[in-house]
Amino acid sequence: MTDKKQRTIVIVVPPKAQPLDVSGPLAAFREAYRQTNGEIQYDVRTLAAGVHQQIDIDGMTMIADHALSDPDFPIDTLLVAGTHDYHQAFSMAAFHTWLRRRTPGIRRYGSVCTGAFFLGAAGLLNGKQVTTHWQQAKELAARYPQAEVFPDSVYVQDGALCTSAGITAGIDLSLKLIEDDYGRELALKIARRLVVFLRRPGGQSQFSAHLAAQMAAESRIEAVQRWVLANLAQDLSLPVLADRAAMSVRNFSRLFRRETGGTPADFVELARVDAARRMLEDSETQLQRIASQCGFTNVDLMRRAFIRRIGINPSDYRQRFYT
Structure with missing residues (x-):
């Protein structure tokens, strides 16, 4: 002391x-x-x-x-x-x-x-x-x-x-x-x-709170969001999400922004980063495996998403927060 x-x-x-x-x-x-x-x-x-x-x-x-x-x-x-x-x-x-x-x-x-x-x-x-x-x-x-x-x-x-x-x-x-x-x-x-x-x-x-705040009240959008959260490793491109909601890409994008304040792509990236963040905190799983399970094509894409959303790369995040 x-x-x-x-x-x-x-x-x-x-x-x-x-x-x-x-x-x-x-x-x-x-x-x-x-x-x-x-x-x-x-x-x-x-x-x-x-x-x-x-x-x-x-x-x-x-x-x-x-x-x-x-x-x-x-x-x-x-x-x-x-x-x-x-x-x-x-x-x-x-x-x-x-x-x-x-x-x-x-x-x-x-x-x-x-x-x-x-x-x-x-x-x-x-x-x-x-x-x-x-x-x-x-x-x-x-x-x-x-x-x-x-x-x-x-x-x-x-x-x-x-x-x-x-x-x-x-x-x-x-x-x-x-x-x-x-x-x-x-x-x-x-x-x-x-x-x-x-x-x-x-x-x-405060990261997960941001994600929760973007959950929509409109049932069709909320249903798509919950499907995204349960299927992060799947193809979550805009056409796939719009089809999931049985809407055109244009109408889906407009309704999604109105309900959540952000774009579908933003929500998908937030969800994937949040899932990866929790895996880094709670496990010693290799970065490539975390990236794959969370829907990132490769570690570099996950790294860029982390820097964009949290301000540090996945390796530094694990070093600081692994429990």
């Missing part, structure tokens, strides 16, 4: 915050004390993103330890929790000012889920690589075009800035920060206590 000095962790709680965005990181950092018999202690505090300490958070009321109006105190790590009502971020000028004033003196700062919108509104995402909940990633990129948004990552660290994906990914980010401070062994103990995986590495996760 590195030095054992107490580090002050502040979780900023905006109005209507998602409880797990607050309690997940809080539990991870506080568990360090119990897992080391008091040798390591994070001083974890909550701070209301307004002048009052009382905050409504998604059906509950909490009293934060601090409010923006309190006198300054040293902060080692600052995380802004997310909220379903993240559009309030654009009008919280006092909070923006506070963030711009405090973050230069903080060792690391960041966000959980849609907390990234508050950082963006304060101008702290410009020129940075970031992530957020996959459902809001496109909007985050549109609102803050100077940021590079990674929609499929569990978390992203860019210098002092650390951002995580949706909700439970805040625990993954917290475990990563604990590992940075005190090593993998402590992070593993905490993960076991919280009954979570020792942090999913940053590039891994």
Whole structure:
């Protein structure tokens, strides 16, 4: 372990915050004390993103330890929790000012889920690589075009800035920060206590959620999608899929895009990459066999699909995520 000095962790709680965005990181950092018999202690505090300490958070009321109006105190790590009502971020000028004033003196700062919108509104995402909940990633990129948004990552660290994906990914980010401070062994103990995986590495996760979100409500399209998922090694060209739906290629393509927001080819590639991803995580099967079983003509085509969809090649993915 590195030095054992107490580090002050502040979780900023905006109005209507998602409880797990607050309690997940809080539990991870506080568990360090119990897992080391008091040798390591994070001083974890909550701070209301307004002048009052009382905050409504998604059906509950909490009293934060601090409010923006309190006198300054040293902060080692600052995380802004997310909220379903993240559009309030654009009008919280006092909070923006506070963030711009405090973050230069903080060792690391960041966000959980849609907390990234508050950082963006304060101008702290410009020129940075970031992530957020996959459902809001496109909007985050549109609102803050100077940021590079990674929609499929569990978390992203860019210098002092650390951002995580949706909700439970805040625990993954917290475990990563604990590992940075005190090593993998402590992070593993905490993960076991919280009954979570020792942090999913940053590039891994939101992927399957994207695939699930593209499932159509229209029965003919959904039936084709489910057939695709069950027959990845088959010919899944556009004419074959259109014939499966008993439609012309043109009508099938138009209806598919209307129902899913993407093309049939995009869905097929996502499905094949997702299946290959799971095989790489769970088995030692050779890459050529994985490519064949998942419908890729050869390993090179699978490699290009992985880089396009996930950002790393299959060999590197296995090295990082094989369990």
